[in-house]
Amino acid sequence: MDGFDLTKYQEKGEEQDKIRKIMGKVLSGRDDYEAIIEEKKELKRCPKCNWALEGGEKFCPECGTKC
Secondary structure: OOOOOOHHHOOOOHHHHHHHHHHHHHHHOOOOOOOOOOOOOOOOEOOOOOOEOOOOOOEOOOOOOEO
Protein backbone atom coordinates (compact mmCIF):
# COMPACT_ATOMS: atom_id res chain seq x y z
CA MET A 1 0.00 0.00 0.00
CA ASP A 2 1.45 3.33 -1.02
CA GLY A 3 0.98 6.27 1.28
CA PHE A 4 1.47 10.00 1.18
CA ASP A 5 4.69 11.00 2.97
CA LEU A 6 3.97 13.84 5.43
CA THR A 7 7.41 14.04 7.07
CA LYS A 8 8.40 17.17 5.14
CA TYR A 9 5.45 19.01 6.73
CA GLN A 10 6.65 18.21 10.26
CA GLU A 11 9.83 20.27 9.93
CA LYS A 12 9.74 23.98 10.64
CA GLY A 13 9.61 26.26 7.64
CA GLU A 14 7.38 27.15 4.71
CA GLU A 15 5.79 23.71 4.39
CA GLN A 16 4.67 23.71 8.02
CA ASP A 17 3.21 27.22 7.62
CA LYS A 18 1.21 26.03 4.61
CA ILE A 19 -0.23 23.12 6.59
CA ARG A 20 -1.11 25.43 9.52
CA LYS A 21 -3.06 27.71 7.19
CA ILE A 22 -4.82 24.83 5.42
CA MET A 23 -5.77 23.11 8.69
CA GLY A 24 -6.96 26.43 10.12
CA LYS A 25 -9.23 26.98 7.15
CA VAL A 26 -10.59 23.42 7.29
CA LEU A 27 -11.23 23.51 11.05
CA SER A 28 -12.68 27.01 11.37
CA GLY A 29 -14.04 27.79 7.92
CA ARG A 30 -12.25 31.16 7.90
CA ASP A 31 -9.19 32.22 5.91
CA ASP A 32 -7.55 34.24 8.69
CA TYR A 33 -7.33 31.41 11.27
CA GLU A 34 -4.10 29.42 11.73
CA ALA A 35 -3.95 26.14 13.62
CA ILE A 36 -1.49 25.80 16.48
CA ILE A 37 0.89 22.88 16.18
CA GLU A 38 1.99 21.54 19.55
CA GLU A 39 5.51 20.23 19.90
CA LYS A 40 6.24 17.25 22.11
CA LYS A 41 8.85 17.88 24.78
CA GLU A 42 11.06 14.95 25.63
CA LEU A 43 11.08 14.08 29.31
CA LYS A 44 14.55 13.43 30.75
CA ARG A 45 14.83 10.09 32.53
CA CYS A 46 17.47 8.32 34.59
CA PRO A 47 19.32 5.74 32.47
CA LYS A 48 19.40 3.21 35.31
CA CYS A 49 15.98 3.33 37.01
CA ASN A 50 13.96 5.28 34.39
CA TRP A 51 12.88 7.88 37.01
CA ALA A 52 11.52 11.11 35.48
CA LEU A 53 13.92 13.99 36.15
CA GLU A 54 12.84 17.60 36.51
CA GLY A 55 15.75 19.00 34.56
CA GLY A 56 18.57 20.42 36.69
CA GLU A 57 19.63 17.38 38.73
CA LYS A 58 23.14 15.99 38.50
CA PHE A 59 22.15 12.83 40.34
CA CYS A 60 18.96 10.79 40.26
CA PRO A 61 16.93 11.35 43.46
CA GLU A 62 15.65 7.75 43.36
CA CYS A 63 18.78 5.65 42.81
CA GLY A 64 21.68 8.15 43.05
CA THR A 65 23.08 7.48 39.59
CA LYS A 66 24.93 10.38 37.94
CA CYS A 67 22.85 11.68 35.07
